Amino acid sequence: MYIPKKEKEKLILEAAYRIFSQKGFYNTKVEEIAEAAGVGKGTVYEYFSSKEEIFEKVMQFQVNELIRRIKKQLDSFTESADVEDKISKLLDIYLGFARKNMWLFYALVTEVGKLRPDLKQWMHTARSKIFKIIEEVMLEGKEKGSIRRDLDTQIAVPFILGGIRVSAETFFNMKGNIDYKYWKKHVLDIVLKGMAASTGNMPD
Amino acid sequence: MYIPKKEKEKLILEAAYRIFSQKGFYNTKVEEIAEAAGVGKGTVYEYFSSKEEIFEKVMQFQVNELIRRIKKQLDSFTESADVEDKISKLLDIYLGFARKNMWLFYALVTEVGKLRPDLKQWMHTARSKIFKIIEEVMLEGKEKGSIRRDLDTQIAVPFILGGIRVSAETFFNMKGNIDYKYWKKHVLDIVLKGMAASTGNMPD
Amino acid sequence: MYIPKKEKEKLILEAAYRIFSQKGFYNTKVEEIAEAAGVGKGTVYEYFSSKEEIFEKVMQFQVNELIRRIKKQLDSFTESADVEDKISKLLDIYLGFARKNMWLFYALVTEVGKLRPDLKQWMHTARSKIFKIIEEVMLEGKEKGSIRRDLDTQIAVPFILGGIRVSAETFFNMKGNIDYKYWKKHVLDIVLKGMAASTGNMPD
Amino acid sequence: MYIPKKEKEKLILEAAYRIFSQKGFYNTKVEEIAEAAGVGKGTVYEYFSSKEEIFEKVMQFQVNELIRRIKKQLDSFTESADVEDKISKLLDIYLGFARKNMWLFYALVTEVGKLRPDLKQWMHTARSKIFKIIEEVMLEGKEKGSIRRDLDTQIAVPFILGGIRVSAETFFNMKGNIDYKYWKKHVLDIVLKGMAASTGNMPD
DNA sequence: TATGAATGAGGTTTCATTCAT
DNA sequence: TATGAATGAAACCTCATTCAT
Incomplete structure (x- = not known):
């Protein structure tokens, strides 16, 4: 299933938004964001530098x-x-x-x-x-x-x-x-x- | 200089309050609290469990x-x-x-x-x-x-x-x-x- | 512009040589080599296994x-x-x-x-x-x-x-x-x- | 067994020296140095910042x-x-x-x-x-x-x-x-x- | 009781390699 | 064949907590 680049960035942002909302910045792990976005941990870093x-x-x-x-x-x-x-x-x-x-x-x-x-x-x-x-x-x-x-x-x-x-x-x-x-x-x-x-x- | 137990607990709490205020919970290190209270890091754990x-x-x-x-x-x-x-x-x-x-x-x-x-x-x-x-x-x-x-x-x-x-x-x-x-x-x-x-x- | 196979391999090797020279083995990223050679990252692996x-x-x-x-x-x-x-x-x-x-x-x-x-x-x-x-x-x-x-x-x-x-x-x-x-x-x-x-x- | 502070720093440096010698900078992991020095990973960072x-x-x-x-x-x-x-x-x-x-x-x-x-x-x-x-x-x-x-x-x-x-x-x-x-x-x-x-x- | 050196679980980030297009 | 997006193993480093003195 191909997901266009912009789409995936949005996917990650939305996932991040959900988890940040629930747990705050510090209790949110990057891995959780990745998981929630349905992508690998490394992928997150393809779109965001930190x-x-x-x-x-x-x-x-x-x-x-x-x-x-x-x-x-x-x-x-x-x-x-x-x-x-x-x-x-x-x-x-x-x-x-x-x-x-x-x-x-x-x-x-x-x-x-x-x-x-x-x-x-x-x-x-x-x-x-x-x-x-x-x-x-x-x-x-x-x-x-x-x-x-x-x-x-x-x-x-x-x-x-x-x-x-x-x-x-x-x-x-x-x-x-x-x-x-x-x-x-x-x-x-x-x-x-x-x-x-x-x-x-x-x-x- | 002897400092009574209750006094020292208060000292730590006051220091913690100052640092928490400035940096928030996650950016405050226990060591900083100890330092600001003028006690050792280990001492903090004599008074508080975490x-x-x-x-x-x-x-x-x-x-x-x-x-x-x-x-x-x-x-x-x-x-x-x-x-x-x-x-x-x-x-x-x-x-x-x-x-x-x-x-x-x-x-x-x-x-x-x-x-x-x-x-x-x-x-x-x-x-x-x-x-x-x-x-x-x-x-x-x-x-x-x-x-x-x-x-x-x-x-x-x-x-x-x-x-x-x-x-x-x-x-x-x-x-x-x-x-x-x-x-x-x-x-x-x-x-x-x-x-x-x-x-x-x-x-x- | 078509580039024959051997030619491209050489292109990559030359690029690799330049970058290795400047940065050493560990500080050179495969992506950099690819870029310097003007090819895609994946392409490098068509010619070299690692x-x-x-x-x-x-x-x-x-x-x-x-x-x-x-x-x-x-x-x-x-x-x-x-x-x-x-x-x-x-x-x-x-x-x-x-x-x-x-x-x-x-x-x-x-x-x-x-x-x-x-x-x-x-x-x-x-x-x-x-x-x-x-x-x-x-x-x-x-x-x-x-x-x-x-x-x-x-x-x-x-x-x-x-x-x-x-x-x-x-x-x-x-x-x-x-x-x-x-x-x-x-x-x-x-x-x-x-x-x-x-x-x-x-x-x- | 108590080891004085200066002594332990030396212990780590010696261990680091041995491993760097064998493997070079990049192939040496901090954990290996720690292990070779007989200390925990975190201890290394008590003595050296990186x-x-x-x-x-x-x-x-x-x-x-x-x-x-x-x-x-x-x-x-x-x-x-x-x-x-x-x-x-x-x-x-x-x-x-x-x-x-x-x-x-x-x-x-x-x-x-x-x-x-x-x-x-x-x-x-x-x-x-x-x-x-x-x-x-x-x-x-x-x-x-x-x-x-x-x-x-x-x-x-x-x-x-x-x-x-x-x-x-x-x-x-x-x-x-x-x-x-x-x-x-x-x-x-x-x-x-x-x-x-x-x-x-x-x-x- | 008071200390701070020691620890390692847990987090972030990197990057060689794979793989779907 | 050529690509570059996706991946995750592996590395570095932090810091709350423990513990020997």
Whole structure:
């Protein structure tokens, strides 16, 4: 059975992704990746020069995929679409990503010291890109009047993304069978309305 | 110079904490811990049976410390203290913890599969404990009327804690020199009032 | 472009020779040889059964070439040619060979344990052949009276060849820009007259 | 059985020396060295950071040993000692070294490209040192009138050392049972008197 | 009790050789 | 015949843990 070159690289990356997700970087052996990809150990090294490189490529692929999905989603909205709707959709996408890639976020934290400097730079850029896209939506909301004028979006964006990530992690990992719609409705409520009762925050 | 047994154990744990924080679990060598603690490599094994055990003890100590601090802080409030004030103080404490213990969160994710089951249980319990304490404050807020009645605190607590952690990480790591007061004011605003303009949310 | 079989084999051998010369046996990868020869890695194995076989063939070719050149040179002399002249020319040839094939001498030493026994035998024979040819010249010198009668040619031949090899290596590697004529004149002086002053060595 | 630290390092170096001598650098496995030294594989790495470092240390030790022996020998001569006698003794020492360290000479040739630059420098210096010492003897001979005035010692020294090395290698390896005294007498004859018959070389 | 030298299982990586196309 | 992708044995090296002192 012949498998084209590009195809096999993808096969290995997908296998690596699965195992990294389950076990993290250090507990994943290259041999396991090979096995899961259905190739020999040596073959892995035909496509990647080291375990670290596999890790980097997997990471880059996932992050690019996230950006692609977010952009695609935003493109599908009409000009007049509701900002809250947009945010709601973005949360869906981000959540899906975050739940699958918990390991990646944390790997970045602990690995960051050993990563090649250009990868560090790449990550920084990617992160900024994502934040920027979401910030854009919020700024649009500010203009349209649905988002508070005095909101510092540079604080708000990571706050919300982080909140979603952790809340979801807790909620779904711990209870497992919770109602997603219920969870999202409440999260959106917090995000938009906050926790306080009748804050009566008026436009400045 | 004689050093009592308990003292030396603490010395090792503190050293381990410092190194784990900087390098993560896998990039920390037992020898480094010993060195940083000023004891011999063999001595470490007089006090702990394995590197994993050191990790567990460090983790437990940190988490217990967090709980202790939170409780202490709450105890210091008078009966009539403002809920927003309480939350504000809790955020301070949690933030301090989160910024120092990023690696711990990660380790939990990747290590969790290899950890002794009772430790997993312990972690779960500790987490619940922290959430419960903070939930308590929110429930108090609900009763006093400063927190929305329809807030699902089980969703809100991890959301907020996660938001704080990530927002802070982004903000301080990336900009470094940002004004903490400014950051906290805005975070509290988001937490309490949400992002939406004039939500005018009325008590049910 | 069609390349006849024999031609391609030669292409590979020449490439192998170049790379072996530069990097030695162990630091040369079969892939490099293939690349340098302009053929595919698999193709190399169509012509040779192993890396060792390539090595053997290269070695045999070089040694045969050396013998061929020496013989050709000697054949070009007239009957009455001066022995010292002959020796001088042989030194030129041997030096050229030695400087290019340092690696080969080494490989022989370290590889000898792993070489096929018949190759070992072959090497022994080839070596003897070279020695014999040069010995012949010396014996001719003895008869003609220009070489000492009591010279043990079996000792002298390797001595001189070794001396040339190492002296040249030192001289040219280290100083690089030395005058070849000067060097040879002095070497010939040592070879013929020795180091001693006015030894006045008389025929026994 | 306790073995002091320095002792064990020596044990490993000696074992490494034996195996390198027999098999060369590349065919020697670290595990073999460990085994031959009677220690565990990991122990080797307690004393040396890599196989290359072992090689370097072995080489340095041998070369230093050679220098030490030569110096010691020369120191033992009286002021009025015969130059020919000195040379004769030096040949003994050098020969003993060369026969045992064939692999080392050649390893230097092929390895030289991969060696750490400071080692290369070290080798260069060591080589010069040895040459210088022997040159010294020859210069002394020139002054005393027993060595030709027009001898270029910079050419002669490597020539003679190389000649000895290779001649001995051939002679003893191939015939094995040859008479050492006989061999040396003839070598000295070549070195001092040259091959030519009654050259009658007069001082210029 | 305290130590650090010794250990070897276990991991990563290389590369000669095979084999399907 | 020619190729180069695939392979896995074999080598190097690390480091948690043991153990003799």
